[in-house]
Amino acid sequence: MVAGNVRAGGSAAKLGRLKSVSRSENINRAIAAYDALQQYFYKKNSKLFLEEYPNQSDNPYSYVWPFTQAMAGTIDLFGIRNGRIGAEYADDVQDRLDALELYWNPNKDPKGYDSYVRPPYGGGGDIFYDDNEWIGLELIQLYRMTGDQQFLGRARQIFDLVVHGWDDDPSHPKPGGVFWTQAPWSDDRNTVSNAPGAELGLHLYQLTDDNERKQYYLSWSKRMYDWVNEYLQAPNELYWDHVNIDGTITKWIFTYNQGTMIGVNVLLYEITEEESYLTEAEKIADRALEYFGKENRLFEEDMAFSAIFFKNLLLLQKVKNNPKYLKAMQKYANEIWQNARDPETNLINRDDGPTHLLQQSAFVQINASLAWVRPDYVNLA
Numbered sequence: 001m002v003a004g005n006v007r008a009g010g011s012a013a014k015l016g017r018l019k020s021v022s023r024s025e026n027i028n029r030a031i032a033a034y035d036a037l038q039q040y041f042y043k044k045n046s047k048l049f050l051e052e053y054p055n056q057s058d059n060p061y062s063y064v065w066p067f068t069q070a071m072a073g074t075i076d077l078f079g080i081r082n083g084r085i086g087a088e089y090a091d092d093v094q095d096r097l098d099a100l101e102l103y104w105n106p107n108k109d110p111k112g113y114d115s116y117v118r119p120p121y122g123g124g125g126d127i128f129y130d131d132n133e134w135i136g137l138e139l140i141q142l143y144r145m146t147g148d149q150q151f152l153g154r155a156r157q158i159f160d161l162v163v164h165g166w167d168d169d170p171s172h173p174k175p176g177g178v179f180w181t182q183a184p185w186s187d188d189r190n191t192v193s194n195a196p197g198a199e200l201g202l203h204l205y206q207l208t209d210d211n212e213r214k215q216y217y218l219s220w221s222k223r224m225y226d227w228v229n230e231y232l233q234a235p236n237e238l239y240w241d242h243v244n245i246d247g248t249i250t251k252w253i254f255t256y257n258q259g260t261m262i263g264v265n266v267l268l269y270e271i272t273e274e275e276s277y278l279t280e281a282e283k284i285a286d287r288a289l290e291y292f293g294k295e296n297r298l299f300e301e302d303m304a305f306s307a308i309f310f311k312n313l314l315l316l317q318k319v320k321n322n323p324k325y326l327k328a329m330q331k332y333a334n335e336i337w338q339n340a341r342d343p344e345t346n347l348i349n350r351d352d353g354p355t356h357l358l359q360q361s362a363f364v365q366i367n368a369s370l371a372w373v374r375p376d377y378v379n380l381a
Contacts, residue, residue: 002078002093002146021330023371027085029337030367034077036346037070037360038092046121047099052354053347061117063125064103066357068134069304071096073364075138079145079379080371093142100135112161115181126183129165132158133196140203140381152207159204162197163220173247174231178224180242187245191232195239195260198224202267203381218271225264232257237287255301258288259309266315281316289328298332303348306332307362311369311380318377326370333366 040053043061049070051062062070078093080086102121103113112132115125136158143151165178167189177189178197201221208214232240234251239261241252265281268274288309292298298306310332313325340350341363347355348363372380 002090002097002142002148021334021370023082023373026330026333026367026370027080027082029333030073030077030080030364030371031085032346033341033348033360033364033367034073037073037357037364040345040347040355041070041357041360046102047095048102048117048121049099049357052356054354056354059116059122061121062357063116064113064131065115065128065134066304066361067099067103068131068138069307069358069361069365071100072134072138072307073361073368075141075145076365076368076372079141079376080368081373081376082371110161110164111157126181127161128181128183129162129178129193130180130190130196132161133193133200136162136200137196137203137381140200140207141379143207144379144381152204155200156204159197159200159217159220162193162200165193166223172245174243176223177227177231177243188242188250189227190242191228191239191257192241192254192260194224194228195257195264197221198228198264199260199267199381202264202271205271206267221264222268225261225268228261236291237283238291239284253291254305255288255292255298255309256305258284259312262288262309263312263315266312266319269319278320282320282322285313285316285325289324293328299335299350302358303336303350303362304358307365310366314369314372314377315380317374318380321374329366329370333363333370336363336366 041049043049048061049067051057051059051066074089074092074096078086078089102117105112105114105118105124108127112127113135115128115131116122118124136155139151139155162178167175167177167179169175178193180186180188180190180193198221201217205214205217208217228239231243234240234253238253239257241250241254241257243249262281262284265277269277269281292301310329313329317325336348340348342349348359349355
């Protein structure tokens, strides 16, 4: 069981002036969004979630990627240290962990989480390395918050899976990199399958005593980081999305790819104490805030991508106290709360379609994380 106590640890102009929002208001927003998540998406008998509400999908439950973000929101609420508020979500975190195992595939080698829930609730699916990396990072956060070794053990298994996904065929253009998925229909090697993998490995380095294992985590993390920098960094110093098997690059620029590379640099700075990594993290953050601050880009971006970006800004805030990171995050949260929330249901929606589990979960994460105090950022992953 999860213990109830957490260890200490568009253009901007379109938004107008930053409304002053108290910590208690961010907490209330996070709780309101989470209560709506539980009311409209949660399936009590299985402990799983719908993909969307109203559900127009052929599937009765969500894929693992949206589930990981619902789990992240729950963990972020659990991490709020403000009276008993965080501790009240310990049972919900345990519910997420119970449901997570319904995606676990013990028959694959190496083992990992399938993209869809397995029998008896569903037919399973292919393994996506990024899905597993998000889970690994969430388990790292739980370990940092609770000290429970079970979370660290599974995170290590996931990292071994990620290493298994490395492209070791030297004949491929732009050789190396972790593939996005084991699915036969994709040979992409992505920023999102390498940067979060590097983050996971660097957290494991920090949490491991054995020198041989530490070097394993550090060397593989650096390898993933270096590959992304070599092949996927754009001239504007942000990061493109992926390398195709023929060596061509798909040049989408998403918030979460910038965020995870910020996070890798912060962790490398903590490990090596080399200022160049901190400088790089700040540079990526500045470039990203500038880029996504134009043409309403941030508010057109997938909210789940931006939740990951903002959490990595908090990792940077942990080591470099700069008010603009929290200011950007709070502006975004205010805009969504004011203009993309149904005040009757507290469901988040920016179009006429159903509300997606990803979006609702992302809003929980953003507001819950805003309610954390800076000394507790040491627990973030």
